[in-house]
Amino acid sequence: MRFQLTDDQVALQAGVRELLARRFGGEALRAAVDAPELDRALWRELGAAGFFSLRVPEADGGVGLGLPEAVLVFEEAGRVLLPGPLVAGHLAAGVVDGAAEGEVVVTGVDPDGLVEWLDAADVVRGEAAGAVPLRSVDPLTPLHRVPGVSGGAVDPVAVLLTAAEQLGTATRVCELAVQHARTRKQFGQPIGAFQAVKHLCAQMLVRAETARAAVYAAAVTADPVDIAAARLLADEAAERGARDCLQVHGGMGFTWECEVHLHLKRAWVRGRRAGGGAESEESLAVDLLA
Incomplete structure (x- = not known):
């Protein structure tokens, strides 16, 4: 299908x-x-x-x-x-x-x-x-x-929409890395010709597309366990993708003119919203044990 x-x-x-x-x-x-x-x-x-x-x-x-x-x-x-x-x-x-x-x-x-x-x-x-x-x-x-607030029910829709935002960042940083790898030259050739850079870009793409499949599927099923899995994959694709994109850009990735560091910072903040990290891992663990 x-x-x-x-x-x-x-x-x-x-x-x-x-x-x-x-x-x-x-x-x-x-x-x-x-x-x-x-x-x-x-x-x-x-x-x-x-x-x-x-x-x-x-x-x-x-x-x-x-x-x-x-x-x-x-x-x-x-x-x-x-x-x-x-x-x-x-x-x-x-x-x-x-x-x-x-x-x-x-x-x-x-x-x-x-x-x-x-x-x-x-x-x-x-x-x-x-x-x-x-x-x-x-x-x-x-x-x-707010001091003293800890735990509580998490809206699965909020978790999924956060995952969708993370997917957007994962896709964008992959695009930025590829664009830079094609235009930035060292030793007389684009840095994208170097195997290490190729591997970084390929890994970013795989993580982003894996997250996309999970996020889109969870949007169809609306199952809390599917949403938890999608959130974990999207958080990883965004945070690791942004770090790898910075690696491709080198020192210029940290400059104010470059948007890559902004994607990494936003991915970090989104990843701390409820429903990510240990909470999604716990949801998956409970489902697997059941």
């Missing part, structure tokens, strides 16, 4: 990529890093495009699509490092007035007490009293932590 995107899904993915390229390209990304404030105009434009209301039924004013389409959209958001509490905003659509349209910015308290973009939010889902600001490694993800 072959599983392929439908024509409508391909069109949705292309449309979102075009929108983000126009509204949040390379120059906008660097401008956001220099002045890390949430772009309310862009947030409303995302709302108008159906980013947040994608899974809200048409009868309730939403787009009426499903989890597979949401995964495609969040993959594109991860690919360009779109900032903001995207997952929380998506989950709040149809629940919090104004969230679907992007008029209201919603963030949420992670089951482990982590809160993204707290100061920029109009609505906080969960108890954030006493939240303490943290120094975030990612300049585009301001963080707070």
Whole structure:
């Protein structure tokens, strides 16, 4: 059996990529890093495009699509490092007035007490009293932590959408590594001709495509165990892929002009959201033992 995107899904993915390229390209990304404030105009434009209301039924004013389409959209958001509490905003659509349209910015308290973009939010889902600001490694993800919060139920959809964002980063850093390997020359030839660089790029591609298969499959089954497996693979593909991309770029990968280090930092932050790491491993272990 072959599983392929439908024509409508391909069109949705292309449309979102075009929108983000126009509204949040390379120059906008660097401008956001220099002045890390949430772009309310862009947030409303995302709302108008159906980013947040994608899974809200048409009868309730939403787009009426499903989890597979949401995964495609969040993959594109991860690919360009779109900032903001995207997952929380998506989950709040149809629940919090104004969230679907992007008029209201919603963030949420992670089951482990982590809160993204707290100061920029109009609505906080969960108890954030006493939240303490943290120094975030990612300049585009301001963080707070609520003391005393540890554990709790994790929304599988939030876990999967985070995996989709990680998949976007894994895909993008693979592209960046290949582009650099083709154009950067040493000893009179592109560095991509060297076996060590070829192996790095090949490993990045394998990890990204393995994660893609898992994330897309989990979007279809919506099974919590499938989602846990997809999250583990996507976290690994994003974090290891970004590190390998830095290796291909060498010292210039750490410069402010290069976006590779931003992908690595965002991948680290996403990987600390609830549902990743040990939590997904525990879910898989319980299922295997059962």
